[in-house]
Amino acid sequence: KNEVEQSPQNLTAQEGEFITINCSYSVGISALHWLQQHPGGGIVSLFMLSSGKKKHGRLIATINIQEKHSSLHITASHPRDSAVYICAAPTGNQFYFGTGTSLTVIP
């Protein structure tokens, strides 16, 4: 049983395309995290959100707590956006991670 499900698992896009990655979770949470894992393995936090929408540059994250669903959007995608995007749902002090979405943006 996966507490956090992401889709798609793999995504290839042309530079400039609008990208959406989805995350559904079954656990009760107060906030959801979107993380980016670089090809070298390092992990960076992109967003932590508990309601509505957050925007940072070309990245937008939305969450619907009632539907237990979150989306990460990338506008005007660029090859440097190529990475694995992971959603993580904390419950208590434990985190459940999605399997990640591997994004490749082709020039």
Next chain:
Amino acid sequence: EPEVTQTPSHQVTQMGQEVILRCVPISNHLYFYWYRQILGQKVEFLVSFYNNEISEKSEIFDDQFSVERPDGSNFTLKIRSTKLEDSAMYFCASSEGQGESNTGELFFGEGSRLTVL
């Protein structure tokens, strides 16, 4: 910009040996975590630590594992007797947190790659 640092970046050990992975969290953070990622698999939660004690641990975190904050700055993960299946990237993270329910942004270290032969 403050960052979480981890050492070593890569350790190779023989099965059955003890391994200590070290992390220096961001200084004003209160919550500390260890995660692992087996090659090609998803990130898995191991343990969270708050107020000098374990606050949550996963099924993976069995008696072979222990964590410690020996001196107020370092946060260590010890694997007492390594197994082949312990080979993974181990990530430390910290967050400011808010009281009992942590909703703080996570800051990750670069990871320590453990290879058990």
